[in-house]
Amino acid sequence: MSGHLTTDQIIAAYGSARVLSGVSINAKPGAITSILGANGAGKTSLIRAILGLLPTSKGRIELDGEILSDLSPHARVARGLGCVPEGRKVFPKMTVEENLRVGAYLSNDKDLVEGRLQKVYQTFPRLNERKQQFAGTMSGGEQAMVSIGRALMSEPRVLLIDEPSLGLSPALVRESFALIRDINRSGVSILLVEQNVQQTLAIADYGYVISQGTVVAQGTSEELQNDPEMKKAYFGIR
Numbered sequence: 001m002s003g004h005l006t007t008d009q010i011i012a013a014y015g016s017a018r019v020l021s022g023v024s025i026n027a028k029p030g031a032i033t034s035i036l037g038a039n040g041a042g043k044t045s046l047i048r049a050i051l052g053l054l055p056t057s058k059g060r061i062e063l064d065g066e067i068l069s070d071l072s073p074h075a076r077v078a079r080g081l082g083c084v085p086e087g088r089k090v091f092p093k094m095t096v097e098e099n100l101r102v103g104a105y106l107s108n109d110k111d112l113v114e115g116r117l118q119k120v121y122q123t124f125p126r127l128n129e130r131k132q133q134f135a136g137t138m139s140g141g142e143q144a145m146v147s148i149g150r151a152l153m154s155e156p157r158v159l160l161i162d163e164p165s166l167g168l169s170p171a172l173v174r175e176s177f178a179l180i181r182d183i184n185r186s187g188v189s190i191l192l193v194e195q196n197v198q199q200t201l202a203i204a205d206y207g208y209v210i211s212q213g214t215v216v217a218q219g220t221s222e223e224l225q226n227d228p229e230m231k232k233a234y235f236g237i238r
């Protein structure tokens with residue numbers, strides 16, 4: 001089932017340095033919602049705040065109408081949030097399969113976990129072939145698969161993906177984006193953080209542009225693609 005994630009005017013800081021200054025986003029059920037913005041804009045901090053890894057001092061985070069703001073990160077994952085972190089963060093000295101199993105750590109139901117594992121192996125036959133290999137010895141593209149597969153092991157209703165294109169070749173970026181679209185079509189709402197504006201808008205339904213911790217523009221992907229300011233800032237058209 002697709003989840004509905006919203007943030008309402010959230011504020012967060014690292015010590016005294018404010019990083020999110022009242023960010024409101026609406027990631028609609030079944031949609032790919034994108035968060036665009038330059039390096040240092042606050043995109044990863046927004047994801048960390050949604051997951052409960054960065055405390056918010058004000059505002060509200062809701063998943064399907066339930067307030068998440070005061071829940072621990074693992075409680076938020078149990079409610080249906082999943083995450084593919086920036087830099088993928090596979091556990092290098094664990095095997096591919098061990099990495100995948102970590103993604104289901106909240107479930108004690110052995111059959112359920114086996115079923116999900118088989119589903120991930122169907123999606124990524126390459127991981128099935130390499131399940132006993134240490135994840136740290138896999139290629140960048142394969143580690144991307146491990147990271148996405150690990151997130152799918154909790155069967156999230158909303159998947160947060162932080163800069164999946166980072167460090168991948170153009171061919172692998174295309175592959176990852178096609179995969180994200182497939183995951184979305186299978187019924188998972190996606191919040192996609194990216195700096196790669198053109199390719200992101202090609203697959204996203206709606207987008208928010210953030211700068212210095214605030215939303216400075218938003219619209220459907222078509223609206224953003226046709227926005228003169230966006231064209232100037234991100235498409236190199238003057």
Ligand SMILES: Nc1ncnc2c1ncn2[C@@H]1O[C@H](COP(=O)(O)OP(=O)(O)O)[C@@H](O)[C@H]1O
Nearest residue numbers: 014017019037038039040041042043044045046
């Ligand atoms: N752990 C941290 N401690 C202090 N400042 C941080 C920390 N992480 C990020 N920042 C600062 O917060 C701002 C936003 O960072 P980040 O959310 O990582 O941006 P983005 O993901 O858009 O590149 C930056 O100015 C960054 O230096």
Ligand SMILES: [Mg+2]
Nearest residue numbers: 043044086163
């Ligand atoms: Mg980031």
